Amino acid sequence: MGTGSWGTAFAMVLADAGSEVVLWARRQELADAVNTTHENPDYLPGVRLPDSVRATTDPAEALAGADFAVLVVPSQTLRDNLAAWAPLIEPQTVLVSLMKGIELGTAKRMSEVIEEVTKVGPERVAVVSGPNLAKEIANKQPAASVVACADEAVAKRLQAACHTPYFRPYTNTDVIGCELGGAVKNVIGLAVGMAAGMGLGDNTKATLITRGLAETTRLGEVLGADPHTFAGLAGMGDLVATCSSPLSRNNTFGMNLGRGMSLAETIAATRQTAEGVKSCESVLDLARRSGVDMPIVEAVVDVVHNGRPTQEALRALMSRSAKPERR
C-alpha cells in the first residue's frame, strides 16, 4: 500500500522471494506505467520490476486475499489512509509497517496507529526496519534488515517472504525498539546532514551519531524497548546508513539547511518523504511525555521549526553541562 521508492523496492524484494505482489498506487498513470513498462518511472526510474509485480489504484483489489499488507505511505497520512482501508483488510492478513516516523499530536509509533485504527492485535502487526536505502536495494546490493513482530512465528513467516540473495532479514520481537530506531535515526540524520553542510568533519559526525544513539537508547529503555536492539541493524545499522549516504533524504535535507538554504527553499528542493522533518517534533513530544532528555532532537526541532540558526544550535549543544558518558 504505497508505490513510492521504498514501497516499490520492497515489492521487488517480495516478488524475488516468490510472492505475487499487488502495489496500490494513488495515481492511475503510475499504476498504468508499472503494469505496462514494469518500471516505476517516478520513484525508481531504470529499475525493471519482476513480472509478478502489478499495480492498481483500487485498495480493495490490492488487499483481497493478501497474506501480508505492507503499509508504506508517509507516516503522517497513515491514520487517514487506514481509516479507508480497514474495512477491506481480511482476517488472515498480517499488517506490515515499513514506515519510519512518529505521529504528530499523539506521539504514537506506526504499529500503535495500525492497531488503534484497524483493531488488529499485535500478533498480526509487524515492522521491517534497517539500513535499507531503497535505491540500493532496488539495484540488488546486499543488505540486511530486521523483521519484528510480537509473535515470533509471524516474524519468521514474514522473514521467509522477504528473504532473497540480496536481502537478508533477521527476526526480532522488539517492535518498540525497531520502530524507535527507525524514527529517531531520521532526526539524527538531519543533524549530521546539517553538520556536514556547515563544513564540519568526521569527528563531529561521529559524535552526533554516537550521542544520537545514546539518546535513542535512553528513550527506548523508558518505553520498554530492549536496549540491545539499538546496537543492531534497526539501531546503529540504520543510523550509519542514513548519516553516511547522499541517498538519504533526511541527511540531504539537513545538509541543505547547514549550507544556509532557508527551510522553504529546502522543502521546495525535496520531492520525497523526509520523515524526520515532521517526526523531530513528535519524537521530542514523546521524549518530554516520557521524561527523557534528547538534546540533539531538541536542537533539530529548534533549527527546523523554530528558525534557530544551525551555528547557534550547535553552540548550545556544546555548552551543555559536563556529565559522565553513561547518563
Ligand SMILES: NC(=O)c1ccc[n+]([C@@H]2O[C@H](COP(=O)([O-])OP(=O)(O)OC[C@H]3O[C@@H](n4cnc5c(N)ncnc54)[C@H](O)[C@@H]3O)[C@@H](O)[C@H]2O)c1
Ligand atoms: N526510501 C527509502 O529508502 C526508505 C527506506 C526505508 C524506509 N522508508 C520509509 O518508508 C516510508 C515511505 O517512504 P518512501 O521513501 O517510499 O517515500 P516516497 O516519498 O518515495 O513515496 C511516498 C509514497 O506515499 C504516497 N503518498 C503521499 N501522500 C500520500 C497520502 N496522503 N496518502 C497516500 N499516499 C500518499 C506517494 O504517492 C508515494 O507513493 C517512510 O516512512 C520512510 O521513512 C523509506
Ligand SMILES: O=P(O)(O)OC[C@H](O)CO
Ligand atoms: O532517505 P531516508 O533518509 O528516508 O532514509 C532511507 C532509509 O530509512 C534508510 O534505511
